[in-house]
Amino acid sequence: MVLLREGLCPGLSEDMVKALQGECIRTVEDLVSSDAEELAQKCSVSYKALVALKRVLLAQHTAFPISGADLYEELLSSTSILSTGIPSVDKLLDSGLYSGEITELAGGPGTGKTQMCFSVAVNTAHELKQNVLYIDTSGGVCAGRLLQMLQAKTSSTAEQMKALQRIRVFRVFDVFTLLCCLQNLRSNDLQKGSVGGGSVKAVIVDSVSAVISCVLGGKQTEGMSLMMQVAFELKMIAKDFNIAVLVTNHVTRDGNGKLKSGLGQSWSHVPRTRILLQRVEQPGAASSLRTATLTKSSRQSCNLMEEFNLSLQSEEEVKSGCSGKRKFNTDS
Template identity: 25%
Template structure:
């Protein structure tokens, strides 16, 4: 086990390490296994600082952490999305145990991309389901069926039914219930005939939190977000699950975002979920319509930030009757 030291992160000062040592938090694994809110009290640091340290440690010690918590002793291969350009952008597909933040404006095609991913992964991984948390009644089994039938011309009724059954949908319209549902996934011991999902999708987060906060507000309830990301991170790493979260973007106006130290992308937009969320996920993707090619459904996916992908890298995809291709 790797011992915590000042060399691992600037915020891990000698003073902070002494406080952690008093509570027997001496290794990277022990640090990552304690909830951030508890660590913040122990180390006398703000919760956002703890999250920053955790993200850095997870990125630096990915292989050893993954081996320590995965049911397998090795990393699983990337989960192909079935969308050629996107898989190339993602270096083979979605990384198991990794959390992706899919951002975009309204009508950019985020839900269409989620439905396509659900259909493709459920079809390709018949031994592992896809979990789809629908927070705004956007999930469409009819659209999933259309994608499958258009993409697989000789699809039998039995295989279609099996694939549809392989997508487990849960409708959640309350942030507290979403957190409870994900925490329950972490606590539940899985039987041999109940495999963990290959992919977990939440479409979307802001639609829940905006029930209580103005869309321009950055005061998203920190406690719930902290619990959610901790549970998602633990579930993903324990069971080699790729996690995709749908998010919105906000247009930066009059330098307000800059004054608040928000991370603005190259198109002048920032993530809608507040300061904390900017460092909570490992990879953030930005989906946008190509204005000059809207008639053929073209969209562009850009790597906004990532621990393992080149920032600014782009791929062009299209929304068709077969889903996103």
């Protein structure tokens, strides 16, 4: 449902909006379904202008059919895939993070969610030379750690500094500020096509649950509405600007004691892809070992799992497969 407002289309002035609202015409649906001649008389506006306005709004907001082949070709030409910087995790994601989609990392404290966000940011900024918008809701961003990861990729101080400049950090600590930040990005910064030079390829929210979970349940009656507003803004950013959106979430346990992503059933439909991160609790295992389990995907079989090491690896270790990673299916 699209509300009528000044500037929504040519000819829709503030006076016109007020006149229409006076006759209970508040949305595009109300206007296009109304009798133009009768409405023109009631609102004391030009019948010709009203008909022209209805035609423009119909053209802008009517869904036109498109063939599956055309849709597929558009998808191939517009989709970008961003590597996470961790080869085993890229396998789970069918090569990496897809633009136009929301990917979620879920896990308990210390499972490596923020570390993986850093890896995505560093890889996008350094390897792809593209901008990253990093929204930090829990104070977890550490410039020193980002620099350390860049130093492992290049010894050039100039390249390190350029990559750091491509990572733009926003600090927000409540859901209202998060909403304002996302809305400003969608209506201002991202509309310009670039932020500080170069295009934006990834938006990271670490973590979305830190500011949403506190307004859900109890007497917080508006919590669900706020959560879905955040979901809407993230989806629009991903879709309208062809950006890969990565969010992190906490975990809870279901009735059987199995770990699941937090924020409830409504939020579970928001991400297109979800990965569950856990520590490796085997005797003698390194403290930096983690498992990544694919729990939701439209491209891969779910419940695939990869084991990887969070500690920094040299390029030779990655190429030779010395990280001790293995792939298996938890259904087996």
